[in-house]
Amino acid sequence: MAIQVNSIRSEFPILHQEVNGNPLIYFDNAATTQKPKVVLDALQNYYEVDNSNIHRGAHTLADRATRQFEETRESVRAFIGARESAEIIFTRGTTESINLVAKTFGSAFIQKGDEIIISTLEHHSNIVPWQMLCEQNGAILRVIPITDAGELVWEEFEKLLNPKTKLVSVVHASNALGTINPVKRMIDAAHAVGAKVLLDGAQSTSHLDVDVQALDCDFLTFSAHKLYGPTGLGVLYGKRELLEAMPPFLGGGEMIREVTFEKTTYNTIPFKFEAGTPSIAEVIAFKPALDFITSTGKANIHRHEHDLLQYAVELLQDVKGVIPVGTAAEKIAVFSFNIQSMHPFDVGQLLDAKGIAVRTGHHCTQPLMRRLGIEGTVRASFAVYNSRAEVEVFAQAVTKIASLKNK
Amino acid sequence: MSTIADIQNEIVAEFEILGDDRESTIFYIMELGGNLEPYPEDFRKEEYIIQGCQSKVWLVAEEKEGKVHYRADSNTDITKGLISLLIRVLNHRSPKEILEANLDFIPRIGMGNILGSQRSNGLAAMMNQMKRYALAFQTKQNA
Numbered sequence: 262m263a264i265q266v267n268s269i270r271s272e273f274p275i276l277h278q279e280v281n282g283n284p285l286i287y288f289d290n291a292a293t294t295q296k297p298k299v300v301l302d303a304l305q306n307y308y309e310v311d312n313s314n315i316h317r318g319a320h321t322l323a324d325r326a327t328r329q330f331e332e333t334r335e336s337v338r339a340f341i342g343a344r345e346s347a348e349i350i351f352t353r354g355t356t357e358s359i360n361l362v363a364k365t366f367g368s369a370f371i372q373k374g375d376e377i378i379i380s381t382l383e384h385h386s387n388i389v390p391w392q393m394l395c396e397q398n399g400a401i402l403r404v405i406p407i408t409d410a411g412e413l414v415w416e417e418f419e420k421l422l423n424p425k426t427k428l429v430s431v432v433h434a435s436n437a438l439g440t441i442n443p444v445k446r447m448i449d450a451a452h453a454v455g456a457k458v459l460l461d462g463a464q465s466t467s468h469l470d471v472d473v474q475a476l477d478c479d480f481l482t483f484s485a486h487k488l489y490g491p492t493g494l495g496v497l498y499g500k501r502e503l504l505e506a507m508p509p510f511l512g513g514g515e516m517i518r519e520v521t522f523e524k525t526t527y528n529t530i531p532f533k534f535e536a537g538t539p540s541i542a543e544v545i546a547f548k549p550a551l552d553f554i555t556s557t558g559k560a561n562i563h564r565h566e567h568d569l570l571q572y573a574v575e576l577l578q579d580v581k582g583v584i585p586v587g588t589a590a591e592k593i594a595v596f597s598f599n600i601q602s603m604h605p606f607d608v609g610q611l612l613d614a615k616g617i618a619v620r621t622g623h624h625c626t627q628p629l630m631r632r633l634g635i636e637g638t639v640r641a642s643f644a645v646y647n648s649r650a651e652v653e654v655f656a657q658a659v660t661k662i663a664s665l666k667n668k
Numbered sequence: 669m670s671t672i673a674d675i676q677n678e679i680v681a682e683f684e685i686l687g688d689d690r691e692s693t694i695f696y697i698m699e700l701g702g703n704l705e706p707y708p709e710d711f712r713k714e715e716y717i718i719q720g721c722q723s724k725v726w727l728v729a730e731e732k733e734g735k736v737h738y739r740a741d742s743n744t745d746i747t748k749g750l751i752s753l754l755i756r757v758l759n760h761r762s763p764k765e766i767l768e769a770n771l772d773f774i775p776r777i778g779m780g781n782i783l784g785s786q787r788s789n790g791l792a793a794m795m796n797q798m799k800r801y802a803l804a805f806q807t808k809q810n811a
Contacts (some may be wrong), residue, residue, distance in 0.1 A: 408739050604744035614690040
């Protein structure tokens with residue numbers, strides 16, 4: 262089914278504005294997506310009608326809030342195909358989800374001399390927590406190299422795998438280049454040497470069908486705000502047996518079974534990992550975001566975004582001075598590029614003058630930029646509400662900017 | 669020789685001609701970068717980079733006959749244009765003049781609005797560094 266862009270756009274209030282005298286063209290979706298009215302309404306409605314702290318409340322409002330909160334957990338479970346909703350932990354974001362695994366799984370199951378594998382494509386949030394862990398416990402960080410097109414070198418990955426490998430923590434789809442990694446094969450290969458796999462799904466979950474049981478990943482991390490949901494909310498999926506074996510992350514309320522001054526026993530999963538009052542409004546408002554994606558259809562969304570990417574590539578590939586960065590065969594809808602003899606910041610500023618929002622810089626992937634021998638890129642990333650007409654305006658603006666220094 | 673205030677007024681008048689067309693304003697700023705004196709490669713070192721700028725900015729100053737001579741460079745064209753404006757206002761003046769200068773042309777041309785908060789912070793860092801050089805030369809002159 263083709264996406265009806267106009268009808269979808271009407272559900273996103275923020276899109277209907279001018280920026281610097283031009284209609285806003287929002288192409289910074291890999292950083293965060295805009296929110297449909299149903300999500301905004303759910304946030305408002307929660308505070309107007311149901312606001313109450315969840316779990317253990319004996320009153321009606323607490324019960325309503327708790328029920329809606331747990332309904333989202335069930336929606337997330339269904340969205341990623343997990344076995345049970347207890348395997349869904351709410352966090353503040355992908356970054357916190359990865360840190361949680363590094364601190365708890367890492368401290369319990371990764372020892373001195375053990376190895377953790379990441380890839381050159383990783384976001385800093387999937388590099389730094391592991392470096393911190395390695396510094397603490399003497400584990401060793403290994404990095405899968407990439408080709409110039411931005412694809413992982415499979416043979417090198419295979420060479421890195423060995424019985425000392427305890428964890429492979431790899432991005433499903435690169436935020437900077439869009440590369441989709443062959444994660445199913447990677448998971449199988451990692452399991453074959455007894456390693457667990459964390460999949461950073463921050464970019465993939467909004468574009469691709471991610472089924473944790475089909476993939477058999479051990480952990481999956483993502484953020485609600487990249488899935489048309491509220492900010493400040495993330496998800497950690499983990500297999501039950503792992504989550505149960507892992508020590509708690511933060512200590513406090515909610516995560517306990519019983520506290521005495523001598524000893525505390527911990528709550529069952531998922532609550533063991535959800536100390537303190539969570540982002541209740543955001544969790545509740547995440548459900549309509551997931552419903553929006555499901556009712557629009559992931560396959561439809563992916564096809565639409567892929568079409569926009571193809572169109573951008575088609576319009577810009579022969580423009581003098583435009584250098585695409587990241588040309589993997591399998592990509593999500595990310596168009597990263599540079600303009601010959603121009604700094605990405607300047608390009609971004611000139612696009613902003615035309616009302617076009619893109620991201621510029623290293624995209625929190627400095628090691629990747631270093632590998633590619635560049636300081637950064639300009640990144641246009643597409644979402645379901647973007648149109649071919651917007652891609653045309655963008656391509657014209659880029660063409661004009663490129664002509665400044667590339668006669 | 670015109671005063672710092674005169675030159676600032678000149679710049680404000682030039683930007684007024686551009687009106688509020690953001691794109692032409694940015695193109696104009698980028699062109700201004702071409703006026704910068706070539707930056708001496710000997711000074712393209714870490715210690716000459718100004719902290720607080722998102723893009724890279726190198727700045728070096730020398731004192732010649734009681735006046736400060738600035739040279740600077742950046743890896744982005746917009747920033748180069750902005751530096752060239754600062755240099756146009758402050759170059760070849762005494763440390764005293766530089767330290768006493770009320771640099772108000774930046775808000776007057778609405779630069780914060782055009783460039784956003786990050787570049788504006790960078791611009792402020794650049795200005796401070798220029799004044800710091802002037803202060804160092806003044807201290808030396810008075811010693």
